[in-house]
Amino acid sequence: MNNFNLIDQPWIPIRWLNSATDNPTLVSLHDAFTRAHEIADLDCLPHERIALTRLLVCIAHAALGIPEDAEDWLDIDFGHDLQSTAPSYLQREDIHPHFNLLGDGPRFLQSRAKFSSTDVGYPLSKISFHLSSGNNPKLLDHWGEDPRPWTEPSAALTLLCLQNFFVGGSMASKVKGNGPALKSLQMILLGENLAQTILKNCLDSETLRSSGNGLGSPSWEGQADTQLLSRLSPTPCDLWLTDDLSRILIEQGTQQPECPAYRDPYATIEPIKDKDDRLLRAKPGQGIWRDLHLLTNLNKAQGQNAALNLQAFNERKEIGENTPLWVGELIKAKDAKIEDATESTFTVPHKLFSDEGRHLYASGIEHCDAISKKLYGAIKFYGTTLSQEKPPIAEGQKHYWHTLDQEHRKLIAMSATPENYLTQIGSEHADDPWTLSVRQAARQAYDAVCPRTTPRQIQAYTAGIKPLLRALFPKEKPPKGAKPQSTQANLNL
Structure with missing residues (x-):
């Protein structure tokens, strides 16, 4: 059986900066870092972009560490050796096996400890948010009850998205808690290439501590915790894929605290008058641009409500004349179902970050x-x-x-x-x-x-x-004592 290691095997959908036809549309984690300066961007659905970006940032921090503050970031030239340090980290003997998708040993974001040979589990299509399964019809997907053919790359991406956006419901009602990327608009700073995008979304210790949290360790380095790196490589569910990729077993994993107990680094705080602050969320049927002034709030006097990655980016004095932002969310309905996915890309002028x-x-x-x-x-x-x-x-x-x-x-x-x-x-x-x-x-x-x-x-x-x-066409109120003038609106009938 092929273990399909995600470090060595291609599974991440990307777009290249050049138009050469010999470049593959999928890359491995190793190539995603070693060729990051040649890759223009990820090429995937909104929730897949969020999950993949969080994973790449997690690996970058695990390999490079975290600067103390904005000045330390500049002093040590954080990220200058991203293309060599991250692949070296992934090839370590204690790290590499944990990125196997299949096999009897450690697996990527999976654990078999709670499962027996009699467990049936659920069809893999049931955990894919954009596919129909059972009584979950989709407009552009009409697959029946027959088992779907799955490939290792699509199964790996689906598993990563489930751990980030787990929503519970009848499929796993015994699992408490949601995925850490759920229930908030996620902001991603975009660079000219994938390397810049990864580094722009990294944090420093000072910014991270301001939210009351620490760096922690990725879930594949040992026992998962509730700090940053475990949230970026989340395991809210204990999962196990069957060897033929047809079904998946689900049990309770590491439950992650939600706002206000923990602030997600890519979420924006929405201040509510006379109420506790909450995470800014997408509104179905409403364009994200209508909340852009909330997403760009860097005013410390008003609580500095912007996402932590934007705060750290601002402290490094890297906000230029125009800043590209990607904002999106996988929208959860009240009945523990996924309602929609939304995304927008903005080129934000510098003055929009000012009062x-x-x-x-x-x-x-x-x-x-x-x-x-x-x-x-x-x-x-x-x-x-x-x-x-x-x-x-x-x-x-x-x-x-x-x-x-x-x-x-x-x-x-x-x-x-x-x-x-x-x-x-x-x-x-x-x-x-x-x-x-x-x-x-x-x-x-x-x-x-x-x-x-x-x-x-x-x-x-x-x-x-x-x-x-x-x-x-409002009319200004005349000064006190002035005689009103008679006007008639042009109705253009």
Whole structure:
């Protein structure tokens, strides 16, 4: 039986910097480090990117150690020998066997201690979040009850993702706790190549201690703990793959504490007024860009809520004119099922990490949220006037936000030069790109779902749009004692 060692065998999907056709689409852990400067990026699904990045950072820290602080990072040139030190670490006699996917000896993120020969387990497809299995249908997957053919690379990646995102439920109701990467938006700093991406997401001791945690040891070096490296190589489940890759056995593993007991290094804290802070999460059906000002909060006076990797990156003075960020999450529903996966990539200007840039960005989000509520009321009033049982509110909201999803880069660009926009977004005299985009999106959404071809429809359209226009084109209150001037909105009927 082939043990399929993950250090030597290709299983990590990547994209190369050059376009040469002889470069493989899968690489081993050894090649992922030795050729890291030639690899552009990982090439995988959102949850796979999170799990793989956490593993690569874990190996980097295990091989290189951890700098004491930002100055120490620069003094020792942390990571200059990543391409040689990490592969040497992986080839150590006490490390290499622990990356076998199969075999009778130690296995990668697996343990057989709690299983007997009579245990049946579950089909391997049942732990793959994007595949259908049993009563878990998928839109793009229609495989029946017949066993699926599995390859070692896909089985290894599926196993790694399960340990990072274990969600429990009927499959393993006896296992308590979730995977450490679950229930939070995960931020990954992107570099020009895979080597830079790995190093940008490494931490220093000072930043790590600020969250009340230590480095610890990877799970393959001994007994798993609840510190950083064990969370990056998690074993919330004791797993064992059958030799034919058809089934997997599951038992209780090392339960990892969750927020607020432990703060995940790639998660952002979302401050809630008069409540305990919580991890920022993706909202189904809502673009991640609407929370970008929370993701970039590096203000110590406000609790420095940004992810720890971004804090450490900032302390090293490496934030440049533009910083590429990847943000994504595997979204868990309330019934212990995976609901969706979401991801976004941003090129964040330097000023968006400052109070001025974030304030402008936040005011832009507040404005489009306020207009969304006015659009809701306008469409509802239109429907009520026509005695509609169900006004097309949902359709209008979808149209509005879909338009702004395509325009949100204008708001990011504005935050790069907040000093150029002295007039408040959405105010009477505002003519900035974001105010104009919000006005256009609201009018187009209202027009799309509120037809005006009959006299009754025209009457309802006019009645509904008046409050919307007053919100889109507000008038400043005149000084006390001044006589109001009569104005009439242009309805563009």
